[in-house]
Amino acid sequence: MEITHIPAGTLPESEIEDTVAEVVAFDRVVNSASGLGPDFDPRSAEVRRQLQRTNDYTTHALWLGRLxxxxxxKGIAYLDLQDNQNAAEIHVAVHPEHRRQGLGSELLAVMEEQLAGEGRRTLTSFAETPAGVVDREPRTARIAAASGTGALPSALPEVAFARAHGYSLRQLERCSVARIREVGDDLVGGGEVAADGYAILTWAGPTPEEHLEALALLQRRMSTDTPGAADLEEEEFWDADRVRANDADREASGKRLMTALAMKGDEVAGYTQAAHFAERPAVGDQGGTLVIAEHRGHGLGARLKRANHATLLQESEVERVYTWNAAENSWMLAINDLAGFETYAWTSVWKKITT
Ligand SMILES: CC(C)(COP(=O)(O)OP(=O)(O)OC[C@H]1O[C@@H](n2cnc3c(N)ncnc32)[C@H](O)[C@@H]1OP(=O)(O)O)[C@@H](O)C(=O)NCCC(=O)NCCS
Structure with missing residues (x-):
C-alpha cells in the first residue's frame, strides 16, 4: 500500500477538489457499511476544511493509503496546537472490500510513528457502532469500559482492531437523536427571565461580541468539568479570540451554530450549542452543553436544550439533532431524555500511550 501523509494546508490548491471528491466517496462507502445511515455520511465542506484550513488552535493531518x-x-488526526500538544485524536478506516488484510494495521503503524516523531504519544481514538449491532447478541463476550459504565462485544471489528493494537476502552458515549419536528409546538423558546431569575438567550451564527468571554469560560470548563475529562485530555486554553476564531472557522466550513446561554443577572450559568450544515439542512449536531456547578439543580440543562431546539425549529430546516454523552453521565442522559432524545448508537473512546 502506498501511504501519503497530508498535513492540513500542504496539498497544492490544484489537487484539493479531486482529493475532496475521492475522500468523500471513500468515506461514503465506509459509512454505508457501518449501518449508521446517511445522516452520518461525509460532508465535502468538512473534508475540504480538514485538508485546507488550520488556525492557531487546531489542525488536522490525513493519511491516505492507495492500492x-x-x-x-484513510487515517485522520485531530490536533490541538495550544494545549494537548503531546496528544492526538485519531481515526482509521479501511475499505470494506480490503479488510482483514493488515492494511488498517499498516496505516496505523505509520500514523503512530509520525505522531510520536512530533511528540504526540498520548493517542485517543473513537469508533461508532449502531445501537442495534451492540444489542444484537446480548450474550456474547464483552469488554467493559474503564469508566465503569457500559461494555461492547469483543468480537466487533473496531473493538478487536483497537485492542489488537494496544488501545484500551476508556469510555462509552451514548449517541442519541431528538426528532424535533415531531415534537414541534411543545418546544418553548428562551428570552424572558424565569421566576427563578435565570434568563436564556439564544442566537444563530457567530457569538455576539458581548458574550465572547462567557463562551470562553464555558468552553474552558467543558474540558475539565465533564465525566472522563481528567483521563482523556488536559484543560483547554480558551479566550475570546479562540471563540471568535472557532466561529469563523465553522462559518467557513458551511456550519451554522445555534447557541442558548443561561445567565442569572451578570453571572454565566450554562450554555448549549447545536450546529447544522448548509450541505445537509435536515440534520443538526449537538455541540457542548454545560451548566456550571453552582447553577446545577435548576433544570437548566433541559431548559437550554429545549430553547435551542425551538430556535432551530424557527430559524432552520433541522428535523433531527444528534448528541453524544458519556454513558456514566446519567445526569445529562436524564436531561436528554427529558429534551426528547433516544439512543441511536454507541461511541467507544480508546486510549494508548505509544513508546
Ligand atoms: C477497524 C478497521 C479499521 C480494521 O481494518 P483492517 O484493515 O481490517 O484491520 P487489520 O487487517 O489490520 O486487522 C488487524 C487485527 O485487528 C483485529 N481485527 C480486525 N478486524 C477484525 C474482525 N472483523 N474480527 C476480529 N478481529 C478483527 C484482528 O486481531 C486483526 O489481526 P488478524 O487479522 O491477524 O487476526 C476496519 O474494520 C474499519 O475500517 N472499520 C470501520 C471504521 C472504524 O470503526 N474505525 C475505528 C477503528 S478504532
Missing part, C-alpha cells in the same frame, strides 16, 4: 491508485485506507 493501484485507489484509496483503500
Amino acid at each position: 493501484g491508485g485507489d484509496i483503500v485506507a
Whole structure:
C-alpha cells in the first residue's frame, strides 16, 4: 500500500477538489457499511476544511493509503496546537472490500510513528457502532469500559482492531437523536427571565461580541468539568479570540451554530450549542452543553436544550439533532431524555500511550 501523509494546508490548491471528491466517496462507502445511515455520511465542506484550513488552535493531518491508485485506507488526526500538544485524536478506516488484510494495521503503524516523531504519544481514538449491532447478541463476550459504565462485544471489528493494537476502552458515549419536528409546538423558546431569575438567550451564527468571554469560560470548563475529562485530555486554553476564531472557522466550513446561554443577572450559568450544515439542512449536531456547578439543580440543562431546539425549529430546516454523552453521565442522559432524545448508537473512546 502506498501511504501519503497530508498535513492540513500542504496539498497544492490544484489537487484539493479531486482529493475532496475521492475522500468523500471513500468515506461514503465506509459509512454505508457501518449501518449508521446517511445522516452520518461525509460532508465535502468538512473534508475540504480538514485538508485546507488550520488556525492557531487546531489542525488536522490525513493519511491516505492507495492500492493501484485507489484509496483503500484513510487515517485522520485531530490536533490541538495550544494545549494537548503531546496528544492526538485519531481515526482509521479501511475499505470494506480490503479488510482483514493488515492494511488498517499498516496505516496505523505509520500514523503512530509520525505522531510520536512530533511528540504526540498520548493517542485517543473513537469508533461508532449502531445501537442495534451492540444489542444484537446480548450474550456474547464483552469488554467493559474503564469508566465503569457500559461494555461492547469483543468480537466487533473496531473493538478487536483497537485492542489488537494496544488501545484500551476508556469510555462509552451514548449517541442519541431528538426528532424535533415531531415534537414541534411543545418546544418553548428562551428570552424572558424565569421566576427563578435565570434568563436564556439564544442566537444563530457567530457569538455576539458581548458574550465572547462567557463562551470562553464555558468552553474552558467543558474540558475539565465533564465525566472522563481528567483521563482523556488536559484543560483547554480558551479566550475570546479562540471563540471568535472557532466561529469563523465553522462559518467557513458551511456550519451554522445555534447557541442558548443561561445567565442569572451578570453571572454565566450554562450554555448549549447545536450546529447544522448548509450541505445537509435536515440534520443538526449537538455541540457542548454545560451548566456550571453552582447553577446545577435548576433544570437548566433541559431548559437550554429545549430553547435551542425551538430556535432551530424557527430559524432552520433541522428535523433531527444528534448528541453524544458519556454513558456514566446519567445526569445529562436524564436531561436528554427529558429534551426528547433516544439512543441511536454507541461511541467507544480508546486510549494508548505509544513508546
Ligand atoms: C477497524 C478497521 C479499521 C480494521 O481494518 P483492517 O484493515 O481490517 O484491520 P487489520 O487487517 O489490520 O486487522 C488487524 C487485527 O485487528 C483485529 N481485527 C480486525 N478486524 C477484525 C474482525 N472483523 N474480527 C476480529 N478481529 C478483527 C484482528 O486481531 C486483526 O489481526 P488478524 O487479522 O491477524 O487476526 C476496519 O474494520 C474499519 O475500517 N472499520 C470501520 C471504521 C472504524 O470503526 N474505525 C475505528 C477503528 S478504532
